[in-house]
Amino acid sequence: MTIADDLDIKPVSERVDLVVAWSSGPSTWATPDSASTPGTFAAAMLVLAGAAASATALIVAIALDAGPRPFRSRVLLVVLTVLCAGVMASCTLSALRWAPGVGRPRGIAFVRITATVVFACIWIATVPVEYSPTAWALGMFIGGEGALIARFVGYERPMRQMVITYLRSPFHLGALTAGLVVVFVARDPRVSRVVITEAISLEFIALGALVTYAAVRQLFRREASFAASVRLAEREAESLRRAHWIHDDVCADVREIRVRLAARQLSQEEVANSLDQLDDRLRIRQLDELLSGGAVAAAEILQPYVRRAQNAGVTLAQVPRFEDASVSLSGPPAVLLRRCIAGFVANALQAGTQTLSIHLARDHDDLLLEVTDDAGGFELADAPDGRGLSSLAKDLGSGRLSATRHDGGTTMTARIALGRAA
């Protein structure tokens, strides 16, 4: 039972629903994640190739037409052909975000259907019988778009069902029947020629569409299968790493605390400190996993170090605003931010600060981190070479790390370039 069953809703057949969906084009249904996969890109290239090939075939047919058509008419037909092919292909370009999507679905459907009908009419009027099989290229366009849209909306139809549906469809049977009737009634060789061209073209369009649809669906299945196997391999490797770390580090630390407790070597305060240190290491490890997984908000990078200061009894006088800390980072900028905050907080704690202020701000293409303590003055030049701050200064770049003394404390400033390549 569907949600609509208890309200008066007329059901629409799935076939009609899919045809209406197809008419509004892939850009209507594509979403940023579904449109950005390699499989979608390959399918879209097939669609564009089909549109280009069918337009080329038609233009060649117009140019080589031996009939008495004036030159101006031929130019007009060529221009119409290019326009129609462009309109037909534009939805695929929009789906790939290579062209802006314009108009509402209903308007897009109207324009697409009009362009397709005009294209078909030019084809029937121009293409000779012996040239009709080149219509398979148009089939490639239709089949590729159909497969793209089916993927975006989540419909799966077996090939056998598609073939039977097409053969039995009113469109196919009606077109063939109408053609036969016209041939028998008209008994005119020219009319017969047009009808035979239309019939052969239709069958080759269908053949091209079904073959392309099947090929693209197979491509999507293999892409999904490959992606799933890669994800599985990554998950297994990550689980193994995590298991090793839990076994070697976490369990070892917990055991040490238990053994020392049993040997009465730890006071309550020392146990609390040991647990705080374990908590800190777990959070750093959690941050490692976040950073290796992709983009992370700056707030999440700063969080373990804010906690570290809090646990050390330091008062956090200021922390970054949400608007500044919600910037998403990955790669070198994320790693540099982490190194900066880790180093600044560690140095401030070591120097005995009672208060910390952490400020984060976006400054054009840079992220500015400022950490102010009240632990006395500090000179950057005093930092030993090759370690800690000295190495950080080198990695940030010249002039991007500074220490400013003020009454009773120091402000460490780091300027991190956001556009750094991985």
Add this chain to the structure above:
Amino acid sequence: MTRLLLLDDAAVVNDLFATLLRDSLQIDVIPMASVGELEHALDRGDRFDFAVVDLSFPEERRTGMDALFAIYSADPSTVLAVITQGDSFVAQLLRDLWELLPIATVISKSAPIAFQIDQVRQLVATGSAPIDPSVQPLLPAERAEWRSLQRFSHLVPHIGHAKLWEALLHAPEDVSYRDIVAATGLTLNTVKNYRAQLLPELLNHGLDDPSLREMRAFAGRCAPIFSGLIAESYRRSRAKAAT
């Protein structure tokens, strides 16, 4: 005596923390370990002056949103607070709660115990407390006017939108248009149109041209709010059909 609800599925730690709070603050602290237990209590007529609620209840497949919304619906005068690890897993849910409900403070479970007790002390004494510094950067300083509980009704203006959200609430994680069509009986284009109509209002909730999957995740986070609005929409539709 002041009644403070402490709701956290880590029952042992929760009971211990409740004891610490009772001893420190001399107030009546009622620990509970599940959203179900809370709902029974609210149905019995229990009410609280303060509620400190965790965000994650994985065994019940519920969240702090379910609990806090139930408390707020039962008695809007209850002062609400969140207690959380505050990590990335719950960051978006925390932000949603902060913007949609009158959350007075956020306590970090990882802060020193004395700091946490002090936050609760301030909360009980004044009705609010500074947010824990490690969690503060996750929350905007000012709550957006355009993102409120009252404005949520703009996301369910019509029975068709109610059907869409209801289908999303029950949809699988990799939801497709086909799943929505199968659940609602609507056509593909109708579902698409309903989604398109919601896009301007979804932008107020930080969702820029969201996929169905993102809409499903949003619906899941705000499930108790949507459930009420969907039920109301169906009720209005049936009442209209009856007349």
